[in-house]
Amino acid sequence: MPNHAAMTSEAPRAPERSFLSIRSLTKSFGQFQALKSIDLEIREGEFVCFLGPSGCGKTTLLRAIAGLDRQSSGNISLRGKDVSNAPPSARDFGIVFQSYALFPNLTVADNVGYGLVNQKKPREVIAARISELLALVGLPDQAGKYPAQLSGGQQQRVALARALATSPGLLLLDEPLSALDARVRLRLREEIRALQRRLGVTTIMVTHDQEEALSMAERIVVMNHGVIEQVGTPEEVYARPKTAFVADFVGRMTFLSGVREGQALVRVGDQALRVADAPGFAPGEKVEIGLRPEAVRFTESAAGENRLAMRITDLEYLGSFVRAKLQGEGASPLILLADLPFNVMQDRAYEPGQAVIAELPASALRIFPARPFFPARP
Amino acid sequence: MSANSAFLTRDREAWVATALLAGLAFVLVLLIAVPLWSLLSKSVQNSNGQFVGLANFARYIATPALVVSLWNSIWVSGLVALIVVPLAFLYAYALTRSRMPGRGLFMAVAMTPLFAPSLLSAISLIYIFGNQGFLKSWLFGASIYGPVGIVLAEAVYCFPHALMILVTALRLADGRLYEVAEALDTSKSRVFFTVTLPGARYGLISAIFVVFTLVITDFGIPKVIGGQFNVLATDAYKQIVGQQNFEMGAVVGLILLLPAIFAFLVDRQVQKKQVALLSARAVPYEPKANARRDFILLAFCLVIGGLLIGMLGTAIWASFIRYWPYNLTFTLNNYNFANFDPQGWGAYLTSLKMAGLTAIFGTAIVFTGAYLVEKTKPAPALRGFVHFLAMLPMAVPGLVLGLGYVFFVNAPWNPLNIFYGTLTVLVANTVAHFYTVAHITAVTQLKQIDAEFESVSASLKVPFWMTFRRVTLPISTPAVLDIAVYLFVNALTTVSAVIFLYGPTTKLASIAIVHMDEMGAVAAAAAMATCIVFTAMAVKLLHLALDRLVFARYQAWRKR
Numbered sequence: 001m002p003n004h005a006a007m008t009s010e011a012p013r014a015p016e017r018s019f020l021s022i023r024s025l026t027k028s029f030g031q032f033q034a035l036k037s038i039d040l041e042i043r044e045g046e047f048v049c050f051l052g053p054s055g056c057g058k059t060t061l062l063r064a065i066a067g068l069d070r071q072s073s074g075n076i077s078l079r080g081k082d083v084s085n086a087p088p089s090a091r092d093f094g095i096v097f098q099s100y101a102l103f104p105n106l107t108v109a110d111n112v113g114y115g116l117v118n119q120k121k122p123r124e125v126i127a128a129r130i131s132e133l134l135a136l137v138g139l140p141d142q143a144g145k146y147p148a149q150l151s152g153g154q155q156q157r158v159a160l161a162r163a164l165a166t167s168p169g170l171l172l173l174d175e176p177l178s179a180l181d182a183r184v185r186l187r188l189r190e191e192i193r194a195l196q197r198r199l200g201v202t203t204i205m206v207t208h209d210q211e212e213a214l215s216m217a218e219r220i221v222v223m224n225h226g227v228i229e230q231v232g233t234p235e236e237v238y239a240r241p242k243t244a245f246v247a248d249f250v251g252r253m254t255f256l257s258g259v260r261e262g263q264a265l266v267r268v269g270d271q272a273l274r275v276a277d278a279p280g281f282a283p284g285e286k287v288e289i290g291l292r293p294e295a296v297r298f299t300e301s302a303a304g305e306n307r308l309a310m311r312i313t314d315l316e317y318l319g320s321f322v323r324a325k326l327q328g329e330g331a332s333p334l335i336l337l338a339d340l341p342f343n344v345m346q347d348r349a350y351e352p353g354q355a356v357i358a359e360l361p362a363s364a365l366r367i368f369p370a371r372p373f374f375p376a377r378p
Numbered sequence: 379m380s381a382n383s384a385f386l387t388r389d390r391e392a393w394v395a396t397a398l399l400a401g402l403a404f405v406l407v408l409l410i411a412v413p414l415w416s417l418l419s420k421s422v423q424n425s426n427g428q429f430v431g432l433a434n435f436a437r438y439i440a441t442p443a444l445v446v447s448l449w450n451s452i453w454v455s456g457l458v459a460l461i462v463v464p465l466a467f468l469y470a471y472a473l474t475r476s477r478m479p480g481r482g483l484f485m486a487v488a489m490t491p492l493f494a495p496s497l498l499s500a501i502s503l504i505y506i507f508g509n510q511g512f513l514k515s516w517l518f519g520a521s522i523y524g525p526v527g528i529v530l531a532e533a534v535y536c537f538p539h540a541l542m543i544l545v546t547a548l549r550l551a552d553g554r555l556y557e558v559a560e561a562l563d564t565s566k567s568r569v570f571f572t573v574t575l576p577g578a579r580y581g582l583i584s585a586i587f588v589v590f591t592l593v594i595t596d597f598g599i600p601k602v603i604g605g606q607f608n609v610l611a612t613d614a615y616k617q618i619v620g621q622q623n624f625e626m627g628a629v630v631g632l633i634l635l636l637p638a639i640f641a642f643l644v645d646r647q648v649q650k651k652q653v654a655l656l657s658a659r660a661v662p663y664e665p666k667a668n669a670r671r672d673f674i675l676l677a678f679c680l681v682i683g684g685l686l687i688g689m690l691g692t693a694i695w696a697s698f699i700r701y702w703p704y705n706l707t708f709t710l711n712n713y714n715f716a717n718f719d720p721q722g723w724g725a726y727l728t729s730l731k732m733a734g735l736t737a738i739f740g741t742a743i744v745f746t747g748a749y750l751v752e753k754t755k756p757a758p759a760l761r762g763f764v765h766f767l768a769m770l771p772m773a774v775p776g777l778v779l780g781l782g783y784v785f786f787v788n789a790p791w792n793p794l795n796i797f798y799g800t801l802t803v804l805v806a807n808t809v810a811h812f813y814t815v816a817h818i819t820a821v822t823q824l825k826q827i828d829a830e831f832e833s834v835s836a837s838l839k840v841p842f843w844m845t846f847r848r849v850t851l852p853i854s855t856p857a858v859l860d861i862a863v864y865l866f867v868n869a870l871t872t873v874s875a876v877i878f879l880y881g882p883t884t885k886l887a888s889i890a891i892v893h894m895d896e897m898g899a900v901a902a903a904a905a906m907a908t909c910i911v912f913t914a915m916a917v918k919l920l921h922l923a924l925d926r927l928v929f930a931r932y933q934a935w936r937k938r
Contacts, residue, residue, distance in 0.1 A: 068833050087392065088836035095837045101830035103849045115838030166838060 018080075019044035019202050020065065020170065025074030027060050027226075034060040036226040038074070045200045047193070049207055049217035053249065057226040058206045059174060065204065066172055067091050079169070093170040094163030098178050100155045102147040108134070108158050109143040115166045133161040136195065153184040160192070164199070171196070173205040177212065189216055210250045214238060222246045244368035247290045254337045256289045257370060266367065269334055274305050275365045286370040293323060295364035296338035298348075299357050306360040308334065312352050324350065326358055336360075391841050395754040402747045403760060406767040409810040413782030414774065420785045421628035434629045444626075447608040448633065454525055454609065455593035455637075458532045459586045462540050465533075466585065467578070469682055470544035472675035474551075475574070475665050479676065485545075487683040489538050490690050493914035495871045495888045497598030497895070498907040499534040502692040503527050504603060504900060510703050523605030531599045534689050536592050537682075540585040547581020548574075553663040580648040587641035595634050595775030597874040598888075602895050602903075610634055611777055611874070618784065618878060631781040635774065642773035690911065697905035712905040718894045719902070721885050726909055729887035732804050733869035740809040740816060740865040744768075745858055748820030749846055753832055772814035780875035783807050787879070799881020807879055808869045816861045823857035824850070855928050863921040867914045 020042040027035040035057045042048050050058035063069040065076060067088040075084045083091050102111050109130050116126045134140050137157040147155050156176055163171060176192070177185045193216050196203050207213050213220050214234040222229045222237060222245075230242040241247035244255065258268035260281045266273050266289055273289065281287055302309055314325040322345045328334035338358060340350070350356070424430045438444050469488060473481050491499065506513050507522035520526055551574070559569045597611040604612060610630055617627040696702055700709040716722035747768065751761050771779065783806075787798045797803045827850060835845040851858070873888045880889055887906050894903040 066833070066837065068836070088833070089391070089839040093837055095834065097828075097830045097834070099828055099830060101828045101834050103831065105849060105852045114835075115840060118838065118840045118844065162834070163837070168837075172837075 018042070019046070019078070020204075021075075021077045021080075022061075022065070023075040023077075025061070025064060025076065026072050027057075027064060027069070028072045034226050035064070035071070038226075038228060040221065040228065040231070042202065042204065044202055047196050047203045047205070047216060047218045049205050049213035049220050050223060051207055051210060051213040051217075051220050051250070052223035052229075054208060056223040058208075058221075058223050060226075061223070062172055062174055062204060062206050065091075065170075066093055066095060091170075092168050093172050094166065094168040095172040095174065096156070096159045096163050096176045098175040100147070100152075100159045100179075102155055102159055102162075104147055106146075107143065108139070108145050108147070108150070111147065111158055112161045112165055114162060119166070129165065133165055136164070137161045138191070151184075152180050153188055156180065156188060157191075160195070164201070169202060171201045171203040173203065175206055175208070177207070178209070185212075192216070214250070220250075222249065224249070241290070241366065244288055244290060244371055247366060247368070252293055252337065253290045254293065254335075255368075256291070256334060256336075258287055258289055260285045260287050260367075264362075266365075269328070271308060271328070271334065273360060273365065274362045275367055276363050281367060281369075288368045288370050290366040290368060291336065291360055291364060293337040293339040294321075295361060296326075296336060297359040297361065298338070298340070298344075299359050302357050304359070306362060306365075308358050308360070310334070310336065310356055310358050312350055312354045312356060315350065315352055321345075322350075326356070392756040395750060395842065396757045396760065398746070399750050399754070399757055399760045399764060402743070402750060403764050403767065405743065406747075406764060406813075409806055410767055410770050410774075410779075410813070413779060413786040413810075414770075415782075416785035416789070417628050417631050417778065417782040420624055421632050423625060425623075425625060434625045438626065438629045438633075443608070444613060444630075447610055447613045450525070450608060451594050451610040454528055454532070455590045458529055458536060458593045459589040461529070462533050462536050462589050463544075463582060463585050465682060466537055466540035467544050467582065468675075468678060469537075470541055470548050471574075472679050473545055474548040475663070476672050476675050477665055477667055478672045478679065484679045484683050487686055488541050490686060490911075490915075491534055492538050493867060493871070493918065494690065494693075494911045495598055495873055495891060495907055496535040496596050497531075497602045497873065497891060498693050498904075498911065499689045500527060500531040500599045500603040501891075501895065501900060501904050501907060502689045502696075503531050505692050505696045505702060505904075512703055521605065523603055524607040527603035527605075528600050528607065528609070531603055532593045532596060534686060535596065535599065536589045537686065539592060540589050543585045543588060544578065544581050547578040547584075549662075551577055551663040553661040556663060580651050584645050584648045587637075587644050591638045591641040591775065594637055595777050595874065597777050597877060598892065601892055614777060614781060615877065618781065624785065627781055628785065631778045635778050638775050638778070639773045693904040694908045694911070697901060697908045699901065702901065712901040713909075715890070715894075715902060715906065717902070718897065718899040719885075719890050721890060725885045725890035726887045726906065728801070728884055729870055729910070730913070732801055732808065732884075732886060733866045735801065735805045736808045736812075736869040737862040737866040739805060740812070741858060741862040743809065744813065744816040744861055744865075745820045745851075745854070748817055748824055749850060752821055752824040753829075753846075753850070754842060755832075768817040769814055771810055771812070774811075776811050776872060776875035779811050780807065780878045783875070784878045799879070799884060801884050803879050804876055804884060804886070805869075807875050808872060809865070811872065811875050812865055812868045816865060819857055819861050819864070820854075823854050827853060856925055859921060859925060859928070863917060866917055870910055870914050 018041045020040075022038055022040040025035055025038040026033065038057075038061060050061060052058045060069065064071045067083070067086060067090075071084070075082060077083060078091060103114065106114070109127075112133050113126050113130045116129060121129075130143065131140065134143055137160055139154060139157055139161070142150065142154065142158075147158065150158065156179075160176075173192070177188055180188065189212060192205075205213075205216065214237075217234060219231060220234055220237045221231050224245050230237055230246045232240075232242075237246060237250050241250065241253075247253045248255070256268045258266040258273070260283055261267050261272060262283070264275050266275055266287060268289065275289065299307060301307070308328055310326040310328050312324050313327045316323040316325075320342055322340045322342065324338045324340055326334075326336045326338055328336075336358065421434055422429060422431060424433070469484075472478050473485055478484075503511075503522055504527075505511060507517055507527070508514070511522070514522075517526065522530075555573050555577075556569065559573055564572070594609075595611060597615060600607070600609045600612045601615065610633060614627050614630040614634070617623045617630060697712050698708055698710070699705075700707045700711070711717075715725070719725065721728075747764060751765050751768070754761070774782075783803065786792065787795055787803055789795060831845060831849060832842055835842060871888060873892065876886055877889055877892065880886055885893075887910055891903045891906045891910075894900075894906065
């Protein structure tokens with residue numbers, strides 16, 4: 001594919017190589033603000049996921065990039081050229097929808113060649129390109145079938161081939177895997193990722209599935225209520241969530257309300273927990289501490305930092321690990337989730353009602369500003 | 379393709395869509411809005427075209443004969459609704475909630491009145507109960523010419539319309555509700571009054587209003603069998619055609635518009651609620667076996683279906699009879715139309731031509747228009763306006779629209795008045811008259827097509843008209859056929875709108891029926907009506923066959 005020959009290596013790319021640049025983009029539907037001043041840079045060849053709950057604005061942002069639904073204000077530039085007001089056909093992208101949107105009365109080959117026919121290329125060239133694309137998505141012998149004769153996963157591959165047929169500079173995927181069975185979804189996830197690496201086509205995928213985003217994306221854009229909460233690699237987003245929303249949406253996290261005390265001390269109920277340095281929070285300020293269930297460790301001795309005497313109130317078997325619900329003792333007891341790997345579980349044979357010492361490593365405790373409406377979890 | 383030329387392409391696309399929409403809006407304004415405006419303005423003018431405010435309305439109220447017609451129209455229409463809706467409800471109940479044998483056949487039988495001009499049942503009644511009718515004695519001296527005949531004939535004519543609404547309403551039942559009721563050990567009658575009837579109540583309301591409107595605006599039946607009994611529709615005809623009193627005709631037309639608009643508004647409310655009634659999780663109701671219930675319903679349907687067939691059959695049979703009721707031998711003389719009407723068979727051929735042109739042009743405009751409204755993005759205000767115009771004819775009875783056309787096309791200032799009495803005006807008027815149902819059919823079909831097809835096409839730089847031709851239209855062939863057949867059959871059977879608009883060379887079969895009946899050639903009128911019925915049914919059968927063929931040949935993709 002001519003457009004993607006120059007794939008840069010893994011090294012951080014310079015910002016001026018920005019492929020797609022979005023500046024203070026907003027979109028309103030009447031009173032409702034679907035996008036509130038979005039700024040985003042996407043580099044050439046990158047695989048980016050827009051992740052967030054339904055109604056967060058991720059699809060609205062994708063459709064604005066495509067030009068299918070025009071933004072209310074702000075700019076979009078593609079390869080340094082302002083396309084804010086350009087119609088979709090002037091924007092050089094291919095798109096795949098959750099519904100596949102395959103033309104039911106056309107064969108697989110005609111679907112894939114739909115955009116090529118319009119380019120008035122010779123028939124042999126088109127036919128060759130169609131077979132090349134069908135081979136690429138692993139459906140070389142399905143050219144004569146109609147979409148209704150294919151499985152969901154096959155239909156989505158055809159849709160992918162159709163989107164790639166005109167060699168677009170940008171591939172947009174709008175929840176492409178959401179309509180598929182769990183098993184097919186996993187396989188197609190890998191295939192799309194491999195295909196994207198091979199072609200080097202800049203790709204944006206919208207998804208509400210955090211696991212999908214973590215496993216596929218080079219960078220994740222986490223969105224909520226029309227704002228970008230965090231942009232980062234899967235590792236950054238998971239391990240160093242910038243906001244409580246990100247922490248809660250990507251992976252599981254237990255939250256504890258507390259009050260900032262010393263330099264690195266937070267009081268939660270009647271416990272003082274040591275945290276990694278928490279700059280930006282004044283002493284006496286209300287905060288929330290976030291802790292991933294897998295970071296909790298069970299120890300023998302209560303002596304040491306952040307070690308709490310707790311009781312197991314419930315055990316939930318989740319296959320490869322067991323999620324324990326822990327309750328502290330005292331007047332206002334803490335409630336925590338702790339994930340125990342299956343082998344640990346086997347060795348120790350924990351049971352509900354059992355007393356344990358839980359260690360909450362200071363490095364794993366993340367501090368966020370207190371949210372106005374603290375959700376009652378777990 | 380460079381970005382720049384793509385810009386132009388896309389701009390061209392938006393430009394084309396907007397231009398087509400503007401053209402469509404212009405055509406619909408001309409076909410629908412302007413005639414209605416002409417009617418409105420005529421009602422507040424005197425014969426010299428000067429504005430006189432509500433003087434015409436005051437004169438109407440001060441004329442006792444006209445007020446009597448108003449009252450006659452109201453009680454006759456109400457009575458028909460009261461008779462037809464319960465019968466249609468029970469019939470619909472039998473079709474949807476029983477395991478009675480032959481349900482499909484009974485549905486088809488109940489639809490037969492749709493294939494005939496409304497006045498066919500009036501002609502049949504004349505043969506049965508008229509001065510020479512073989513059952514005249516059953517009326518105990520009362521005359522069929524008058525309210526009795528109107529009510530009976532209108533009941534037949536309205537039955538399929540009420541039935542279709544009620545079948546739809548009763549089909550939208552959640553089987554789970556019945557299972558719950560049964561699990562709670564509820565009696566059958568209580569289930570009927572707490573589940574079935576509330577579920578269908580919107581359909582019942584809708585059916586009552588539709589029947590009322592159909593009757594009050596129908597012209598053919600009171601014309602044929604009304605005798606000295608005047609109603610609004612015949613008043614309008616007399617004022618316009620008989621006395622050339624256009625202003626009073628306009629007033630009557632406006633009065634006729636009121637119940638129709640009211641029914642339209644009620645129906646829209648009802649539609650909204652009906653949709654909300656059935657959740658996506660509802661399970662279709664499967665009636666259980668119940669021999670006694672099925673037997674009673676079968677007996678009922680046999681009686682009603684028999685009456686409907688009898689009404690149709692009497693006129694057809696009578697059309698082949700030499701001299702009713704004295705000489706019942708077979709003859710084809712009544713089909714020698716030249717003996718009864720100067721146009722002869724010409725009227726029938728004109729009808730075929732008119733119906734064919736209506737089907738072709740109507741389908742093309744309706745479907746393209748619905749596509750532009752439903753699937754293109756530019757000019758949202760224009761699209762809303764076009765959709766409004768498309769929905770408007772639903773609220774306008776044919777008679778009223780016909781009056782509007784008379785005032786508009788006949789106006790001396792109008793350069794289009796050269797079209798008065800031509801086939802063009804008849805086709806235009808008929809397309810406008812039946813626009814809404816066809817439009818709704820097209821929109822419903824288009825809504826079922828993935829909304830992202832146009833997005834995908836845009837991303838592939840394929841203009842929308844290409845996708846319309848290559849994908850949307852082929853997928854929609856069955857709906858397009860539906861629309862064409864609907865327009866054809868209705869163009870063939872309509873009387874009320876075109877009665878004011880035909881010219882010396884463009885008399886239609888349905889109008890020839892009215893004229894032959896007026897001259898006393900009832901058998902010839904029946905013969906002409908028979909021709910229409912057979913043609914309409916043949917077209918419908920052809921449609922069913924074609925539908926199968928299309929499915930088999932061109933819609934291979936539907937099969938797995």
